[in-house]
Amino acid sequence: MADAVVQPAKQRYALITGANKGIGFEICRKLASQGMVVILAARDERRGIEARERLKEFDNVVLHQLDVADPASVAAVFKFIKSKFGRLDILVNNAGNRGVDVDGDVSLLEEYIAADCAFLVAGGQAEPFHPKAEGKIVETLKGAEECIETNYYGAKRVIKALIPLLQLSDSPRIVNVSSTLGCIVLQPNEWAKGVLSSKEGLSEERVDEVVQEFLNDLKENKVKEKQWPPHLAAYKVSKAALNAYTWVAAQRHPRFLINAVCPGFARTDITYNHGPLSEAEAAEAPVKMALLPDGGPSGSFFHRSEALSL
Template sequence: MAAESLNNHPIRKNAVVTGGNKGIGYEICRQLMEKGVMVVLTARDEKRGKEAVEKLLREESCYYQQMNLVVFHQVDVVDPQSVSSLVDFIKSKYGKLDILVNNAGVNGLMVEGDVSILPEMIEREAARGLSNTTEEDEAPIKSTGKLIENFGWAEECISTNYYGAKRMIDAFIPLLLLSPSPRVVNVSSLLGKIKLVSNEWAIKALSDGENLTTEKVDEVLNEFLMNFKEDLLKEKGWPNVFSAYKVSKAAMNAYTRIVAQKYSAICINCICPGFAKTDITCNTGPMTPQDAAEGPILLALLPEDGTSGQFFYRKNILTTF
């Protein structure tokens, strides 16, 4: 990008991107830089985060170095002290926050054997998420691999994907409210569609938009984890595949609506960026991280009259959560 283009931003926007050291998060950072946004790339691992910043500066124009368009700050979204340290950094250095992209996440499972099981199941479940029916596809799976889930990974998945994103939003709301056009982008998934949560009580609770509260979301998550620990997922009607991932993303989507209703000044949306080749998908997706980042970038830079409290699939609003 030419210097003249960057100089068209008299009041430069600044952004925080979690999980920015690789995959879609890294691409979101790069594309925000291209738009003249000052990016704080964050990651749990300090070494990997700093290496990602160095890579961005090597790959992009030397002008980005002169303009200081990217810096690293360590953050672990499950650690309140870590998040608080990041907030203090943003407050002291920039005084406000314009864009928060909650991209950090885990899948809550392990693939055993043939990794082609992952794209097969993701594509099947995503198709269910987009369909108008609740019927499960019983088509035989070709792969011989297995998706292994356990309670420890389920806890980590809920803690990272939902409570981590919620912690970031809650912590940054005061600084976001100081921005003339605050934007929050929650990177979600079609697998987080409410109907894929399967449990009828949970679906009803998360679908009740007018009466949705964080307490109700907590109740759903606590019930899910208790049933998981007691090996009652099947008996209680919870998902039998991608269990924790689906529930965690459905909870994130629900919190997106809660924040949108509570803070009209903040434009907040969630988005499924598409099935991309990343570590979380064992590099099996049909899309590149570059293509998948385009949707989150669109939401991060929505105009003044941009929509809020919506669920996007790539660049399109879905009619239901």
């Protein structure tokens, strides 16, 4: 009997945004080590070249410039993937912006995040919060706008631009790297909470409406009056909107698996290098979501531990 012809496994193509450092960089490393062609996208060319150099043991990593806030840059990455690979199998929207700075002891940020997590675990019951670190969280209008532009509009822009290439895949996957801070329980504004949590009638336009209302209130100095989150407001609104949009996009593309995942609290620049997890540990859950087998969940938001146990 003639030897059976062994078909080479089908090559898969993955794009990771904000991949020059942190969790995105480690997602690239993990996907590249599985033999996938990985497009490491970085908004800054020089930082991208340095990151590509740190993965030089892989000949299946390709660098491309991508600023998710710049429509021309997004259009250019579409053109590049279309002409070079013809399709895309996995998109990981990882690029992120925290929207605040800390004036003083940066461990203050970790204390605020820990207080929010305790609030979540307690089912929305607030404990008195008196941070030990000295300083204050500074949220400017410019910082908040950049945060929303990157975390919500940027991810949406990249998804929309690359859908035609993902449609050519046998098993399209989109992973939106989100955050536990985007949980609806952390949204005190009852109207926003209602819109973002009700699947009935939820649409892209409704999610945009919440984000625009928040930005308008921020401009008019009405964050407190309108009961938006008292701290890290732009980050929380951007990630809550991203989670809601994940559901909307999954309904629109039933053949895709589109999910949002919190990678866990990790030591990266966004957290001022505080947190229990390494960058590589935090990359595990997004990678698992990127490699979900057919028939897996879609339109959901997972915390790290839930994603890893799928």
